[in-house]
Amino acid sequence: MRIERADVVVTSPGRNFVTLRLQTTDGVVGLGDGTLNGRELAVASYLRDHVAPLLVGREAHDVEDTWQYLSRGAYWRRGPVTMTAIAAVDMALWDIKGKVAGLPVYQLLGGRSRRGALAYGHASGTTLEALMTSIRNHLDRGFRAIRLQTGVPGLGKVYGVGTDQGVGQKYDYEPAGRTAVPVEEDWDTRAYLRHIPSVFEAVRAEFGPELPLLHDAHHRLSPNEAAQLGRSLEPYDLFWLEDVTPADNPEALRRVRAMTTTPLAIGEVLTSIHDYRTLVTEQLIDYVRSSPAHTGGITGVKKLMDFAALYGIRSGFHQPTDISPVGMAAALHLDIALHNFGIQEFMEHNERTLEVFRTSYTFADGLLDPGETPGLGVDLDLDLAAQLEYTPAYLPVNRLRDGTLHDW
Ligand code: KDG
Ligand code: MG
Numbered sequence: 001m002r003i004e005r006a007d008v009v010v011t012s013p014g015r016n017f018v019t020l021r022l023q024t025t026d027g028v029v030g031l032g033d034g035t036l037n038g039r040e041l042a043v044a045s046y047l048r049d050h051v052a053p054l055l056v057g058r059e060a061h062d063v064e065d066t067w068q069y070l071s072r073g074a075y076w077r078r079g080p081v082t083m084t085a086i087a088a089v090d091m092a093l094w095d096i097k098g099k100v101a102g103l104p105v106y107q108l109l110g111g112r113s114r115r116g117a118l119a120y121g122h123a124s125g126t127t128l129e130a131l132m133t134s135i136r137n138h139l140d141r142g143f144r145a146i147r148l149q150t151g152v153p154g155l156g157k158v159y160g161v162g163t164d165q166g167v168g169q170k171y172d173y174e175p176a177g178r179t180a181v182p183v184e185e186d187w188d189t190r191a192y193l194r195h196i197p198s199v200f201e202a203v204r205a206e207f208g209p210e211l212p213l214l215h216d217a218h219h220r221l222s223p224n225e226a227a228q229l230g231r232s233l234e235p236y237d238l239f240w241l242e243d244v245t246p247a248d249n250p251e252a253l254r255r256v257r258a259m260t261t262t263p264l265a266i267g268e269v270l271t272s273i274h275d276y277r278t279l280v281t282e283q284l285i286d287y288v289r290s291s292p293a294h295t296g297g298i299t300g301v302k303k304l305m306d307f308a309a310l311y312g313i314r315s316g317f318h319q320p321t322d323i324s325p326v327g328m329a330a331a332l333h334l335d336i337a338l339h340n341f342g343i344q345e346f347m348e349h350n351e352r353t354l355e356v357f358r359t360s361y362t363f364a365d366g367l368l369d370p371g372e373t374p375g376l377g378v379d380l381d382l383d384l385a386a387q388l389e390y391t392p393a394y395l396p397v398n399r400l401r402d403g404t405l406h407d408w
Helices: 040-055 063-071 080-101 128-140 189-207 223-236 252-259 273-281 297-309 325-337 351-356 382-387
Strands: 003-011 017-024 029-033 117-125 146-150 184-187 213-216 240-242 264-266 357-359 362-364 367-369 378-380 397-400
Touching: 003 040, 003 382, 017 040, 017 080, 029 080, 029 325, 029 378, 040 063, 040 080, 063 080, 063 297, 080 297, 080 325, 117 128, 117 325, 128 146, 128 189, 146 189, 189 213, 189 223, 223 240, 223 252, 252 264, 273 297, 297 325, 325 357, 325 367, 325 378, 351 357, 351 382
Parallel strands: 117 146, 146 213, 184 397, 213 240, 240 264
Antiparallel strands: 003 017, 017 029, 117 367, 357 378, 362 367
């Protein structure tokens, strides 16, 4: 069974998504997510101009060989654009294999290891009161683990804080502005470090000790500041503290690790098993944050998680709404199959997106499940997708109060 067609579909149902659609000589269709937020067309071109011509005529069943062919064979290795493009191909091939076998992909990865994947939702508020409402809204919708992001007194818009919700309203955070240049946010680490512990104290007092709580520091702290934050949050028993330092210097976490027992997660911007060598072998982290969509697909992440398993490190795959439902499905099949699953991020896609991508995964009682549809379990409505044109959208940049550009 050979690959006969390889088409790249760019669509924008409220945000931009890149999807690779492969079709075999037997008429089987496979979908892969190639979305890289703010750099979507770079991956679309990589796929369309450099990868699709190599795929046509290849054996569709040879998932591992195609993965090696595209990563070793390109000579230029790793990096987010390359690894997202390889991810798209890999997911589409697993989708095809599952459809041909008549099995959901998780069955091909070793079968079911759990009833469902514990999901965490994003609660946020510009004020403590708004945050409490957001947490209640999430609990009412079935979430059993919550990430908290909060406004900081004296700062304007802060990462992860959406429009304040009324009772029963949904979280609607969308950082990527549809503007010609990135929006500029401001940042003050000392103000942040002073404020955050008081928020966790109030939330623990209100919701008790059982609820798993998470927080994303989004790459902004020095190792010493990160250690300070980890220590100050120890009394509130976090499930994890994410991306405390910029991920491109894994050694920075040695100091953080030595200073605090708060569990650490990192890696949404890491794209290869090689990026994790120090983090994993020195046990500097507790959770891997890479997503299949940016880390070479199911094949890339399976290798990474089997390596992490040797050191007792678990998964917490990145899944904001800037990864498409196809990428979400790929993560869920891994979540159900991997022994060293930890938790799954879950931001719900908007209704328009779920009209373009028809999914078979479910969320009930705090748990996600990929469903039993053969393959990944996602269909793409090509006609609707074609009507929703790409619009440039950039993630924000961050500046300190004196104007210095800081990590966002
Ligand atoms: O595109 C960038 C987002 O995916 C990122 O800011 C989201 O940090 C994030 C998270 O934890 O979901
Ligand atoms: Mg994050």
